[in-house]
Amino acid sequence: MTWSVGAGLEGKGVMVTGAAGGIGKEVAKAFSTTGARVMVVDLEQAAADSVLPELDGEGHVAVAADMTHIAGHEGLIRRARDELGSLYVLAHLAAVLRRRTSVDEITEDDWDFQIDTNLKAAFFLCRAAARSMVEQGRGGRIITFTSQGWWTGGFGGSVVYAASKGGITSMTRGLARTYGPNQITVNAVSPGQARTRMLMEGLNPAVLESMTKATPLGRVAEPEEIAGTVVFLASDHARFITGATINVSGGFLMY
Numbered sequence: 001m002t003w004s005v006g007a008g009l010e011g012k013g014v015m016v017t018g019a020a021g022g023i024g025k026e027v028a029k030a031f032s033t034t035g036a037r038v039m040v041v042d043l044e045q046a047a048a049d050s051v052l053p054e055l056d057g058e059g060h061v062a063v064a065a066d067m068t069h070i071a072g073h074e075g076l077i078r079r080a081r082d083e084l085g086s087l088y089v090l091a092h093l094a095a096v097l098r099r100r101t102s103v104d105e106i107t108e109d110d111w112d113f114q115i116d117t118n119l120k121a122a123f124f125l126c127r128a129a130a131r132s133m134v135e136q137g138r139g140g141r142i143i144t145f146t147s148q149g150w151w152t153g154g155f156g157g158s159v160v161y162a163a164s165k166g167g168i169t170s171m172t173r174g175l176a177r178t179y180g181p182n183q184i185t186v187n188a189v190s191p192g193q194a195r196t197r198m199l200m201e202g203l204n205p206a207v208l209e210s211m212t213k214a215t216p217l218g219r220v221a222e223p224e225e226i227a228g229t230v231v232f233l234a235s236d237h238a239r240f241i242t243g244a245t246i247n248v249s250g251g252f253l254m255y
Contacts, residue, residue, distance in 0.1 A: 006034025008236035013084030018094035020047035030227035067121035073128040090129040100157025118164035139183030141234040176243030185242035192249025194221040216251030
């Protein structure tokens with residue numbers, strides 16, 4: 001085994017969803033340094049295209065896809081296999097947060113929007129990817145994204161987002177049990193506060209200050225500080241890790 005963080009990923013096909021976002025872009029960039037071929041997936045083609053010039057290596061592609069269009073998942077997976085040569089890794093980061101100031105302000109549409117995007121779409125995309133990996137017969141890696149909210153329950157009006165991320169954690173464990181016999185590992189990354197648009201937009205500065213003070217490292221993470229954990233989970237170093245939720249919160253949570 002080569003002792004680099006991305007051991008075993010050279011030449012492998014990797015799909016990153018939400019890849020134009022703050023953490024997603026850093027994850028795509030990190031995978032590109034390993035010699036993997038990366039499919040950058042985001043909601044808008046222009047956003048996905050904008051990531052490609054920042055990637056190392058060759059063979060990368062950018063694709064626009066709406067994760068809530070479940071019927072399109074199989075085609076997206078086939079396209080990844082065709083254009084990357086194979087699909088060994090799915091890093092699924094695409095998610096939404098609709099922040100409300102209180103639970104009483106949350107509407108049914110708020111619920112459906114976040115649960116459909118964050119949880120329902122995640123299940124069907126991960127299942128489609130796993131089916132493809134089983135068919136290829138060479139194992140694989142699925143990395144989902146939860147949040148510190150899966151443990152804390154979120155704050156005020158973010159309870160629906162937290163519920164969706166709690167579902168991701170349970171789903172990840174179930175998929176790990178299902179696909180383990182096929183040598184497909186399924187793990188979740190759980191960031192704390194990271195300097196992204198999702199966190200910062202509409203967040204009360206007093207709440208951010210309080211969370212930062214409650215973080216032993218005393219600061220908000222930069223997106224690139226999350227990416228290494230994702231690459232590690234996809235690498236040969238993590239081939240005996242599955243069903244885990246990796247806490248990357250600067251000590252905000254400890255478990």
